Amino acid sequence: MRTPLIAGNWKMYKTIGEATALVRDLLAELGPLTDREAIVCPPFTALAAVAPLLVDSPLGLGAQNLYHEAQGAFTGEVSPVMLADVGCRYVIVGHSERRQYFGESDALVNRKLRAALAHGLRPIVCVGESKPQRDAGQAEPIVTAQVRAALVEVPPDRMSDVVIAYEPIWAIGTGDTATPADAQAMHAAIRATLAELYGSEIATAVRIQYGGSVKPDNIDELMAQPDIDGALVGGASLQAASFLRIIQYR
């Protein structure tokens, strides 16, 4: 069975002091997690401060981005070796904000995903369509093509470390969540694509998160869908109360 993964993507929010305060507030309320996993993805500058607080805690640590080389003259970039060194287990790859504002192509997303795997990190690879693409009836072919492109040359035996996050761009930060039925339909299409690529056994085991205006008041019905295996949460992960309620979905 798939263990659902709830991840907080803090984006470019939280100083070191704010990040450690939020983690302390989360840990103060969070009991042991048995049937689900939860992680926070602070900005790079807060990772080293947050990491020691999470040791032996129910919360895991992820980063929001990486560069695909282990080291080198790449001013301003952060490598998978450095992320593993600071204590990250997960890393978000190919978020739509990176594709949109920083020009990340499918090919670059694929290189980053493979670099994460090569250094023992679990990539959370984001896919999703824009509003015009959905309105044109192109959502499914676009999203499944992103999945295929992200997984080029990823061997079957590495797929247990890969998480896919379906984040429709029009739902991010807008309060406009996909309906549970629409999200489920896309998750099923993604899983069917995984089955074509890797067979049904592997496809059944891969976790597919939903992201885009996930809130305390919609998490329960999203998580009730058979192919939704967690959430990638932006705004609602920035306050302890709302993120705790999302982690504690029923």
Ligand SMILES: O=C(CO)COP(=O)(O)O
């Ligand atoms: O982009 C997201 C998570 O990666 C979603 O952001 P919001 O939850 O703020 O819509």
